[in-house]
Amino acid sequence: xxxxxxxxxxxxxxxxxxxxxxxxxxxxxxxxxxxxxxxxxxxxxxxxxxxxxxxxxxxxxxxxxxxxxxxxxxxxxxxxxxxxxxxxxxxxxxxxxxxxxxxxxxxxxxxxxxxxxxxxxxxxxxxxxxxxxxxxxxxxxxxxxxxxxxxxxxxxxxxxxxxxxxxxxxxxxxxxxxxxxxxxxxxxxxxxxxxxxxxxxxxxxxxxxxxxxxxxxxxxxxxxxxxxxxxxxxxxxxxxxxxxxxxxxxxxxxxxxxxxxxxxxxxxxxxxxxxxxxxxxxxxxxxxxxxxxxxxxxxxxxxxxxxxxxxxxxxxxxxxxxxxxxxxxxxxxxxxxxxxxxxxxxxxxxxxxxxxxxxxxxxxxxxxxx
Amino acid sequence: xxxxxxxxxxxxxxxxxxxxxxxxxxxxxxxxxxxxxxxxxxxxxxxxxxxxxxxxxxxxxxxxxxxxxxxxxxxxxxxxxxxxxxxxxxxxxxxxxxxxxxxxxxxxxxxxxxxxxxxxxxxxxxxxxxxxxxxxxxxxxxxxxxxxxxxxxxxxxxxxxxxxxxxxxxxxxxxxxxxxxxxxxxxxxxxxxxxxxxxxxxxxxxxxxxxxxxxxxxxxxxxxxxxxxxxxxxxxxxxxxxxxxxxxxxxxxxxxxxxxxxxxxxxxxxxxxxxxxxxxxxxxxxxxxxxxxxxxxxxxxxxxxxxxxxxxxxxxxxxxxxx
Numbered sequence: 001x002x003x004x005x006x007x008x009x010x011x012x013x014x015x016x017x018x019x020x021x022x023x024x025x026x027x028x029x030x031x032x033x034x035x036x037x038x039x040x041x042x043x044x045x046x047x048x049x050x051x052x053x054x055x056x057x058x059x060x061x062x063x064x065x066x067x068x069x070x071x072x073x074x075x076x077x078x079x080x081x082x083x084x085x086x087x088x089x090x091x092x093x094x095x096x097x098x099x100x101x102x103x104x105x106x107x108x109x110x111x112x113x114x115x116x117x118x119x120x121x122x123x124x125x126x127x128x129x130x131x132x133x134x135x136x137x138x139x140x141x142x143x144x145x146x147x148x149x150x151x152x153x154x155x156x157x158x159x160x161x162x163x164x165x166x167x168x169x170x171x172x173x174x175x176x177x178x179x180x181x182x183x184x185x186x187x188x189x190x191x192x193x194x195x196x197x198x199x200x201x202x203x204x205x206x207x208x209x210x211x212x213x214x215x216x217x218x219x220x221x222x223x224x225x226x227x228x229x230x231x232x233x234x235x236x237x238x239x240x241x242x243x244x245x246x247x248x249x250x251x252x253x254x255x256x257x258x259x260x261x262x263x264x265x266x267x268x269x270x271x272x273x274x275x276x277x278x279x280x281x282x283x284x285x286x287x288x289x290x291x292x293x294x295x296x297x298x299x300x301x302x303x304x305x306x307x308x309x310x311x312x313x314x315x316x317x318x319x320x321x322x323x324x325x326x327x328x329x330x331x332x333x334x335x336x337x338x339x340x341x342x343x344x345x346x347x348x349x350x351x352x353x354x355x356x357x358x359x360x361x362x363x364x365x366x367x368x369x370x
Numbered sequence: 371x372x373x374x375x376x377x378x379x380x381x382x383x384x385x386x387x388x389x390x391x392x393x394x395x396x397x398x399x400x401x402x403x404x405x406x407x408x409x410x411x412x413x414x415x416x417x418x419x420x421x422x423x424x425x426x427x428x429x430x431x432x433x434x435x436x437x438x439x440x441x442x443x444x445x446x447x448x449x450x451x452x453x454x455x456x457x458x459x460x461x462x463x464x465x466x467x468x469x470x471x472x473x474x475x476x477x478x479x480x481x482x483x484x485x486x487x488x489x490x491x492x493x494x495x496x497x498x499x500x501x502x503x504x505x506x507x508x509x510x511x512x513x514x515x516x517x518x519x520x521x522x523x524x525x526x527x528x529x530x531x532x533x534x535x536x537x538x539x540x541x542x543x544x545x546x547x548x549x550x551x552x553x554x555x556x557x558x559x560x561x562x563x564x565x566x567x568x569x570x571x572x573x574x575x576x577x578x579x580x581x582x583x584x585x586x587x588x589x590x591x592x593x594x595x596x597x598x599x600x601x602x603x604x605x606x607x608x609x610x611x612x613x614x615x616x617x618x619x620x621x622x623x624x625x626x627x628x629x630x631x632x633x634x635x636x637x638x639x640x641x642x643x644x645x646x647x648x649x650x651x652x653x654x655x656x657x658x659x660x661x662x663x664x665x666x667x668x669x670x671x672x673x674x675x676x677x678x679x680x681x682x683x684x685x686x687x688x689x690x691x692x693x
Contacts, residue, residue: 078462271470276459276466
């Protein structure tokens with residue numbers, strides 16, 4: 001049995017560590033590229049959202065490498081994501097691939113059910129699976145910490161690209177982690193290197209929040225390296241979803257009945273009174289939260305024809321007006337290209353820059369909001 | 371008397387008799403909007419983001435039509451009608467959408483229908499709607515019973531082929547549709563048209579697909595004639611379990627018709643950008659390939675031209691005649 005799974009940001013790094021520690025053979029799909037998307041799009045229905053096409057392409061490329069067991073996400077409700085496994089399975093079977101597919105009910109289960117499922121699928125004793133979790137989870141947390149550090153450092157570093165270089169190297173090393181000591185050493189060395197980056201502390205970078213559909217926010221391939229691009233342009237970014245947070249909630253907190261979105265629900269209530277599936281409610285609530293936290297602008301990421309985000313987009317102008325925060329809607333499809341994205345970003349950054357300068361030079365009481 | 375406005379769009383086509391009976395029994399007057407026109411669509415489309423699907427744009431247009439004609443507008447949020455089968459985000463968030471994009475709309479009367487939460491929560495939701503009209507829970511209960519009976523009568527009427535004999539104010543709108551379509555004279559070709567009721571029975575939205583096919587000398591069948599048991603069995607055959615609350619209208623109906631030897635081909639009317647349709651059509655097309663029956667997929671949006679639809683339907687019927 002050779003396990004594979006579609007990409008989701010840096011998830012594959014933690015999963016490689018997890019399966020190695022469990023003693024199960026697993027292959028990550030090759031990094032997503034234009035070929036991945038083209039392969040997926042060929043087998044996908046035309047009007048489906050772009051994450052489906054990329055994920056399907058990932059699976060094709062992994063099956064080409066010899067994987068025979070696919071683990072994927074199953075069953076959130078109301079959004080197409082829950083329908084992915086059915087369609088992917090049918091499309092790949094039709095192409096003649098032989099494999100077994102298991103949809104882990106991560107988004108409405110708990111750690112216990114997920115671990116039990118992995119046990120049923122692989123036949124590995126629970127003790128070894130827990131050992132895998134005990135090593136894989138800290139790796140995932142460190143990956144998110146690296147991203148957060150990069151968000152802070154990129155707009156402030158004196159040598160452009162220094163932080164990204166260290167982060168990339170650290171991520172490559174994390175793939176090879178096989179015990180807690182190695183992980184601790186990588187962590188120590190990496191953060192020492194990041195601390196040593198010379199910073200220009202006089203800069204006050206624009207702060208932009210990225211939110212929207214899960215895959216677009218966490219996966220640099222799907223968002224065309226949006227975070228790094230913004231960092232290069234001197235913007236500090238923050239996003240509303242991190243993989244480890246997402247996993248913590250779905251594996252542990254839900255079982256303890258901690259609501260994922262109570263704060264966001266409360267914030268969104270005047271505009272959106274119910275959960276509309278997907279990440280729609282989180283996009284509305286998140287925009288308000290970031291506005292209150294003093295962010296200069298929000299990038300609302302969504303894939304073309306994504307229903308929950310489209311609903312959020314229809315409501316968003318009210319939020320943007322009431323909280324006086326500029327929101328740029330960025331829609332991704334397989335036809336999207338980077339130059340289109342960059343043009344929009346440039347214009348948006350110009351607006352934010354001018355807006356901030358105008359606010360600085362105007363006494364608070366007479367400020368006119370954009 | 372409170373005037374309750376019910377836009378002639380989206381779930382209207384499935385539940386209007388029920389809603390109508392409910393509000394009438396509570397002593398309210400029910401106001402609905404005339405059939406969709408180009409103006410309705412244009413007014414609605416101006417309010418929402420461009421890639422919003424056609425039916426939702428039409429819905430917003432109908433809500434605008436109710437401004438000044440109704441005291442409240444009834445906009446339900448239907449989440450689930452059975453376990454694990456949900457409606458799409460656009461139907462879930464409909465009341466919030468209306469409040470956001472049609473600020474001048476009459477007061478929005480919303481209700482959350484989520485049968486997954488159990489019958490008690492459902493009764494509470496019904497009572498919350500009834501509270502608007504009466505304090506008396508028994509009166510709400512009676513109105514709900516009357517409404518349910520009206521709904522069952524309506525389903526039964528649809529399945530019997532929507533004959534003209536029972537033309538009345540509640541169902542008249544659909545009767546118009548079925549007039550001339552239900553002739554079961556031995557026509558050479560039978561085509562089943564599948565899609566959401568709000569796409570098929572809104573003549574403006576779908577460019578009159580049903581009547582257009584009928585005028586080409588084709589026997590037309592629609593999902594409304596299928597009993598729930600048949601569509602449920604077809605869903606079980608094709609995909610196992612329903613994921614969408616509207617799965618019966620597309621996968622269920624297509625499964626029934628593709629397995630029915632009396633049906634020669636399938637026309638699927640789907641809204642451009644519709645999330646459930648995009649995935650369900652993949653299943654339908656795969657199954658159609660297995661059965662060898664031709665499928666014509668007609669995506670509709672506000673730029674679809676009537677001439678384009680007519681040409682495609684004619685070509686499709688020609689092709690079937692030659693087969």
